[in-house]
Amino acid sequence: MTLIRQSAVMAAKDLRIEIRGRYALGAVLPFAGTLLIAFGLSLGPGRTLLQETAPGLLWLAVLFASVLSFRRSYESEGEDGALEGLLLAPMDKAAVFLGKAAAVAVQLLALEAVVVLLVAGLFGLSLGGAPAALAAAFLLGTIGLAAVGSLFGVLAESPRAREAVFPLLVLPLATPLLVAGVKATALATTGHGGEAGSWLGLLVAFDAVFLAAGTLVFGHLLED
Amino acid sequence: MTDALLSDRRMDPEPNTPAVLLAGATRVFGVAPALVRVDLRIERGETVLIRGPNGAGKSTLLRLIATALSPTYGSGSVFGFDLVTGRDKIRRRTELLGHRTRLYEDLTGAENLRFACALYGLASDGVGAALEHVGLTGAADERVRAYSQGMRQRVAVARAILRRPELLLLDEPYAGLDEAAKDVVDQAVREAGGEGRTVVLATHDPARGGMAGRTLFMDQGRLLPELVAERREPG
DSSP states (O other): OOOHHHHHHHHHHHHHHHHTTHHIIIIHHOOOOOHHHHHHHOSSSOOOHHHHHHHHHHHHHHHHHHHHHHHHHHHHHHHHTTTHHHHHHHHTTHHHHHHHHHHHHHHHHHHHHHHHHHHHHHOOOOSSHHHHHHHHHHHHHHHHHHHHHHHHHTTTTTTTHHHHHHHHHHHHHHHHHHHHHHHHHHHHHTTGGGGGGHHHHHHHHHHHHHHHHHHHHHHHHHHO | OOHHHHHHHHHHHHHTSEEEEEEEEEEEEEEEEEEEEEEEEETTOEEEEEEEESSHHHHHHEEEEEESSOOSSSEEEETEEEEETHHHHHHHEEEESSSSOOOOOOSBHHHHHHHHHHHHHHHHHGHHHHHHHOOOOTTTTTHHHHHHHHHHHHHHHHHHHHHOOSSSESSOOOOOOOOOHHHHHHHHHHHHTTOEEEEEEEEEEEGGGGSEEEEEETTEEEEEHHHOOOOOOOO
């Protein structure tokens, strides 16, 4: 079985578990929505300020919500020792990383679609300026975020480590992605999508680094 | 049987090597030794029982043979493949069945088995028959979350039946099971032994001694040499 097929099997399994448990719908989406409303209330009613800060708030909401998604992704592996089953399966362990990253990316993209519409409604964010650049920013940012979270999620195998250590590992590492995503989104939503190229390039580089790192080292992290 | 598995078996370094061979295998967690200088030889086709109190090192020994853990010191091989460098080949031939069943709670029993088949490159058309074999046909499409411990263990046994591993490792497989579920485990052990496959069974349960050709005792991470020689001749 090829790496791609093994990854697809892993991703399909994770998505099936997610659909059954409705974790994104029941916990992650309400969390992101509440966070955005709290941000909005803390900034006050000034429409210009809300519009200016909306790209940053949007990405912060996605970042924090993604931590919940990653936690859930590895929780299902720890419930009955399933992660050891993956370890002992004679498969390329990179498939576990790629499959988990793909499944989380799909969930995050669905979440982002809702959150972007929410921000557009609440904060008056314009989505029509450069939709292709906006879509590229979210697609590339989501791939990078999914790669970082899936790579480091395996380090925080115990529930306690997952609660405490995982955000400390992932959030600082995701800072370049956060900055590039915010800048590209701000440019795309203010009609300057053509100037977002360098930020999108940074996202591409971030994705390439973490996808390559995860594919190469994940097996070593999983092994004893 | 998959092409990969057949190919691996053709590449056995020595077809007559023992199923398990450990030399001074030691495993330390932090500063606490869980397994201390264990020398062990298990021949192909043997059924071996390992007994000992809680914390004796039985689970660590089985997980080391299954390559879930690496030895801190010492060395070992399974079917001639080194425990560290030959891990993938050992994993193709080995199934570890423990009290943790490695199932996904939000998948059904049948879905869990189909996923295992996909991971091991096996056709999944035997899933229904394997579930029938362990008496779970009626619950095949229920989520594992709703299963009792006995039903979960039956699914794990069904996974072992599907895989037909050359070396079956069972770590306290009777824990928390009712008599009917224990019988399912016993049947899997007898079938594996009857087909000439190697079985290593770690359990507290003294009633299971009759199934093994040899009983080993462990305490404080060590195999007790004076009791190793307790052998029963077949028949």
